[in-house]
Every structure is written in C-alpha cells, then in structure tokens.
Amino acid sequence: MEPTIKIVDSPSGDWAVMYWHSNISDRKIWEGNIYEPNSICSLAECLGHPVEFYEFTDEDEIDGCTPDKFANIKGIRRVT
Numbered sequence: 001m002e003p004t005i006k007i008v009d010s011p012s013g014d015w016a017v018m019y020w021h022s023n024i025s026d027r028k029i030w031e032g033n034i035y036e037p038n039s040i041c042s043l044a045e046c047l048g049h050p051v052e053f054y055e056f057t058d059e060d061e062i063d064g065c066t067p068d069k070f071a072n073i074k075g076i077r078r079v080t
Contacts, residue, residue, distance in 0.1 A: 005044040006070050008054040009034075009079075010062045016040055019070040020047075026069045053079040 003022040009015070018030040018040065034040050044051045056062050058075025067073050 003049045005047055005049050005051045006054060007040060007044060007051060008056055008066070008070075008073065008076060010056055015062055017066045018044060021070050026071050028066065028068050028070075031066055055079050 001023040003020060003025070006019040006021050008017045008019070014033055016030075016032070016034045017028055020027055020029045030040075030043075041051065054073075054076050056066075056073070056075060057077055058073075061067065061073060061075060
C-alpha cells in the first residue's frame with residue numbers, strides 16, 4: 001500500500017491533525033490550530049503522497065487529545 005497523508009479536522013475547522021498512514025506505519029506527524037486550511041493541504045501535498053480528508057465526530061478526541069495513530073480514532077467520518 002502506498003503511504004497516504006490523512007488530515008483530520010475538527011468540526012469547527014480550527015484544529016487539525018495530520019497522519020502518515022501505510023501498511024508499515026501509522027503515526028501522527030503534525031497537530032495544531034489552523035487558521036488557513038490551504039496551508040496544511042499544501043504541506044501534505046509537498047510530501048508527495050495522496051491526501052485524504054476526514055472530520056472528527058468525537059469531541060473528546062479534539063484539541064490535544066488526539067490519538068497518536070489514525071487507526072485509533074474512535075469518532076471519524078470521511079469528507080469528500
């Protein structure tokens with residue numbers, strides 16, 4: 001499986017987490033407040049892998065309490 005960059009936003013759109021996800025690695029590579037959504041997308045695209053977008057649906061996982069692995073997120077939905 002080719003590595004994928006997965007970006008997970010909070011419902012309010014001001015907090016995001018970026019994950020590096022592949023069959024051999026699943027880890028958080030960035031987390032923080034975002035005020036310009038395009039900047040995080042540009043960073044993800046510079047890594048040279050496909051980017052997928054998601055949104056947290058569990059408020060307890062937002063703002064510094066996000067899981068270290070994408071696979072451990074409890075509440076999530078894909079954004080198209």
